[in-house]
Amino acid sequence: MTADGAAEPWAAAPRLHNRVLPVLVLLATAAATAMGFVVIAPNRLLPGVGVPLWQAAAAPATAGFAAAAALLLTLCWVRPRGAVHYGAAAVAGAVLLAAPAVAGASAAQLLGSAPPASVASLAGGFWVVGGCAALAAIDSLQRAQAGAAVQLVTAAVLAGGFLALSRIGAFDALSLSREYAARHDLFGAAVLRHAELVAAALGAAVAIGVPLGLAPLRRKRFEAPLFAVLNLLQTVPSIALFGLLIAPLSGLADAVPALRAAGIGGVGPAPAIIALVLYALLPIARNTVAGIGGVSPAAIEAARGMGMTGRQVFWRVETPLALPVLLAGLRIVVVQTVGLAVVAALIGAGGLGSFVFEGLGQYATDLVLLGALPAILMALGADFVLRLAARAMPRRGAA
Amino acid sequence: MSEPMIELRGVSKSYNGRAVVGDLTLAVPRGALCVLLGPSGCGKSTTLRMINRLVPCDGGTIRIDGEDALRPPVEALRRRIGYVIQSTGLFPHWRVDDNIATVPRLLHWPEPRVRARVHELLEMLRLDPRIYAGKYPHQLSGGEQQRVGVARALAADPELLLMDEPFAAVDPVTRDALQAEIARIHEATGKTIVFVTHDIAEALRLATMIAVMDRGRVVQSGTPLDIVERPASDFVRDFVGVQGLGLKLLAVRRVRDRLQTGEQADGEPIDAGATLAEALAAMVARRVGRLAVAEGDGRVVGAIALGDLVR
Numbered sequence: 001m002t003a004d005g006a007a008e009p010w011a012a013a014p015r016l017h018n019r020v021l022p023v024l025v026l027l028a029t030a031a032a033t034a035m036g037f038v039v040i041a042p043n044r045l046l047p048g049v050g051v052p053l054w055q056a057a058a059a060p061a062t063a064g065f066a067a068a069a070a071l072l073l074t075l076c077w078v079r080p081r082g083a084v085h086y087g088a089a090a091v092a093g094a095v096l097l098a099a100p101a102v103a104g105a106s107a108a109q110l111l112g113s114a115p116p117a118s119v120a121s122l123a124g125g126f127w128v129v130g131g132c133a134a135l136a137a138i139d140s141l142q143r144a145q146a147g148a149a150v151q152l153v154t155a156a157v158l159a160g161g162f163l164a165l166s167r168i169g170a171f172d173a174l175s176l177s178r179e180y181a182a183r184h185d186l187f188g189a190a191v192l193r194h195a196e197l198v199a200a201a202l203g204a205a206v207a208i209g210v211p212l213g214l215a216p217l218r219r220k221r222f223e224a225p226l227f228a229v230l231n232l233l234q235t236v237p238s239i240a241l242f243g244l245l246i247a248p249l250s251g252l253a254d255a256v257p258a259l260r261a262a263g264i265g266g267v268g269p270a271p272a273i274i275a276l277v278l279y280a281l282l283p284i285a286r287n288t289v290a291g292i293g294g295v296s297p298a299a300i301e302a303a304r305g306m307g308m309t310g311r312q313v314f315w316r317v318e319t320p321l322a323l324p325v326l327l328a329g330l331r332i333v334v335v336q337t338v339g340l341a342v343v344a345a346l347i348g349a350g351g352l353g354s355f356v357f358e359g360l361g362q363y364a365t366d367l368v369l370l371g372a373l374p375a376i377l378m379a380l381g382a383d384f385v386l387r388l389a390a391r392a393m394p395r396r397g398a399a
Numbered sequence: 400m401s402e403p404m405i406e407l408r409g410v411s412k413s414y415n416g417r418a419v420v421g422d423l424t425l426a427v428p429r430g431a432l433c434v435l436l437g438p439s440g441c442g443k444s445t446t447l448r449m450i451n452r453l454v455p456c457d458g459g460t461i462r463i464d465g466e467d468a469l470r471p472p473v474e475a476l477r478r479r480i481g482y483v484i485q486s487t488g489l490f491p492h493w494r495v496d497d498n499i500a501t502v503p504r505l506l507h508w509p510e511p512r513v514r515a516r517v518h519e520l521l522e523m524l525r526l527d528p529r530i531y532a533g534k535y536p537h538q539l540s541g542g543e544q545q546r547v548g549v550a551r552a553l554a555a556d557p558e559l560l561l562m563d564e565p566f567a568a569v570d571p572v573t574r575d576a577l578q579a580e581i582a583r584i585h586e587a588t589g590k591t592i593v594f595v596t597h598d599i600a601e602a603l604r605l606a607t608m609i610a611v612m613d614r615g616r617v618v619q620s621g622t623p624l625d626i627v628e629r630p631a632s633d634f635v636r637d638f639v640g641v642q643g644l645g646l647k648l649l650a651v652r653r654v655r656d657r658l659q660t661g662e663q664a665d666g667e668p669i670d671a672g673a674t675l676a677e678a679l680a681a682m683v684a685r686r687v688g689r690l691a692v693a694e695g696d697g698r699v700v701g702a703i704a705l706g707d708l709v710r
Contacts, residue, residue: 302488305453305561306502306551307477320492 018076020139021088024132025069028095031128032065038107039123040114044175044364050123056106061098065129068095072136085144092136093154097161099130101170108173119175121366148388155384175366176373183355183370191374194351197269197341198378201276202334209281210326213288223289230282238340241278242347245271272349276340280333287329291322327390331383338379342371352378402465404429404559404591405450410459411615412445419445420615423459427608432585432592434602437612438638443595446612447561450593451480464558478502481552481560481590485567487544489536495521495547496532502555520550524580542573546580553584560592566601578604599639603627603651611635623651649676654703658692662702668693671700675708 016022036050037057054062068091075088100122107120141151171177180187212230216223236244250266253259264270295318303313319326345353352371359367403426412420420442427433435443448454450461452473461468468476489498496517503513521528524546536544545565552560562581566574582605585592596602602609603623610620611634619631627648630636655671668691669681681690688705 296486296488296491298484298486298488299490301453302482302484302548303490303501305451305477305482305484305488307474307505308501309474312505317490321490 014077016076017078017080018088018143021072021076021136024136024139025072028129028132029069031125031132035125035128036123037125037129038103038110038174039121040107040110041119041121042115043117044119044362048119048121050125051106051110053102053106053125053129056110057102058105058109061102061105064098065095065102068098080143082144085140086146089137089140089144089146089154092133092140093158095133096130096137096158097165099126099133100162100174101165104165104171104174104177111173119178119366120173121175122369148391151384151388176369179355179359179364179367179370186354187370190350190352190354190371191378193269193349194338194341194353194375194378197272197276197344197349197351198334198337198382200269201273201280201337201341202330204273205277205280205284205333205337206330208277209284210288212281213285214292216289217293226285227282230285233278234282238275238279238343239346241275242271242343245275246347249274267348269344269349271347272341272344276337276344279340280337283329283332283336287325287332288322291325291329292318294325295321323393324390327386331386331390334382334386335379338375338382342375402429403427404431404464405433405593406460406462407446407450408460408462410446410449410461411457412442412449412454413457418615420449420456423616425610425617425620427591427593429591430589431608432581432594432606433608433610434606435593435595435610435612436599436602436606436638437597439597441612442615443597443612444563447563447593447595450559451477451482451561474505478505478555479557479559481555481557483545483548483552483560483562483565485564487536487548489544489547489551491536493535494532495526495534495536495539496528498536498547499551499554501551506555508555516554517550520553523553523584524550526550540573541569542577545569545573545577549577549581549584553588553590558591560590562592562594564595564597567596567598574601581605600650611638613638627651646676649679649708650674654678654692657707658701658703659707660701662689664689664691664702666691668699669703670695678703679705679708 032053035052037053039048039050041048053065071091072088075084075091078084103122103126111118111120137154141154144150146154165171166177172181212226216226233241246266249264249271253265259265299317299321300313303317308316341349341351342353342356345351345357352375355371356368357371359365359369359371405425405427407423407425410420410423411418423442423446425433425446435446437443445454449456450463450468452468456469463476463480490501493501496514499517499520500513503516508516517532518528521531526543526546531539531543531547536547539547548565552562566577569577578601581592581594584590585605594602594605606623608620609623609626610617611626612618613634619626619635621629626635627639630639652675653671654669654673654675654677657675658671664687666685666687669678671692671694678690682688682705689702691699692701692703693699
């Protein structure tokens, strides 16, 4: 008939339009069926027994998850358009919020009939379901080509929903909540300290790394030795680097009392920030070289030829044209630094790592999570903001 | 004769001990369109870039408008000189209007004056301001980009315009239109233009003065007719004559110089300012041996015959 596919008879038959979503749904369903959703242990230290979703949760909750899975599978067969993708994202988002609420409710139910010292933790099944729901939501938003505003609203709705559920006590029975409640007063300070470590390290790393990256652009012979040193630094294991800084810094603080008075010593935030800066220098300097070095030579020649000063060429032409590459480097560095700052707790820098190492010492997985989860969220959040910033910049083509 | 707009005396430049430009002397009269013509590597671009000091010269003097060009702060000098390069060098992150406004803003013109000037230039380059002002360079064709490049170079109304192979990267049709544009702008504004090219046809079409360069020196300078008719050396003869001297001669001579006043001919008259090459083309196309000749105002002043072309 015509070249239009919709007019062909075979095109009327149902067709699978989305191959990612079914995989995620099947994975989540298998995990919810076969793996424990919550773990009930006799106390904080002993290992527990996993209880699958269909045994742990009330029947309506299980039915709700099954309905969501069926709905998502159905949407994969519908001809793709914006509304379909947003629908899938909404269902996946609902699952993402419902999973911890159901886990909390199940935990409360199960603990009611268990010995008093028992604790309920989130189990593998929960993490798989939650992870699949998050991936499904992100994938659907990408397919819908959602703009920055939609992404921001989605993030805000999820965060708001989570906070509201937590406020009405939906998660109280989970040991993660109990660990949080026990360290309620320390938690805010730890998050703040973590953010301070990251911000201080990033600020210093940009202030040092960008000029370091500019040096080889002005004098080519700096490039090889500079990156030899930075690459070497990157290969030092993080725990070792934190440890190696203790001796020289405490020596320095002994020699210069003013430094000690300013709070600089072998342990604490100072060596942690120094180590984080050293790790951040390589990606920042590399991306500065790639970004500024990649600016069209014709644009620079024209800028100079029209009488821009060196400073004007740098700020008005080179920097804005290199900004996408510079921001990409910054995203890598932010994620890396948030993660590495966890290790900084080892040398007394504080931050979320203090929960992680305390939990490791006590063999208390949920305490480790209390430190790790906020660190992951912090990294994802910073990455998200920088990605939006990069997208908000004026569109431009090749020079 | 008044003082030349540009005067290079004994100018030299070498890279790593190899002389690229050696003891070059050249004077460009005010209002001239001087083409620096030569094979690649002859030092023509280097010479051009020494005028706005993108390349610092090793020795000699350069005077612009009577003043020592090596003395003022380099940025101040460059803001007085328009500069157009082959790859346009438009700023990809700025819109067309902001690109054109570059030098006026560097000079801190009041914003209303900047906007008025941008508008005026877009119209001069036949780019509708309503359509083009808000576009980004990557949304333009190569020819449109180069028009914007020319508009940007003219923005602060410089007395002197330097153009470094500006049309080498565009297709022949676009190049033809851009060359006509430059000829028109040169005629309308009377600006002094120094234009670098290796294309002899482009040089003959645009130049009021050609300086042929070879191995870092000016080997001959003069009017296009001088260069074609009286080459000073075998090099100039070879370089200029590569693609057929006869057609080149036709391309630099005007109908006005050969017409028979008062004669009559049938058909659409040809402009007296057209080249003999254009007259020949018209004869071939119309299969006639004679053409009526009119002045710019449409008044028929005579005729030109095939035989007049070879006189």
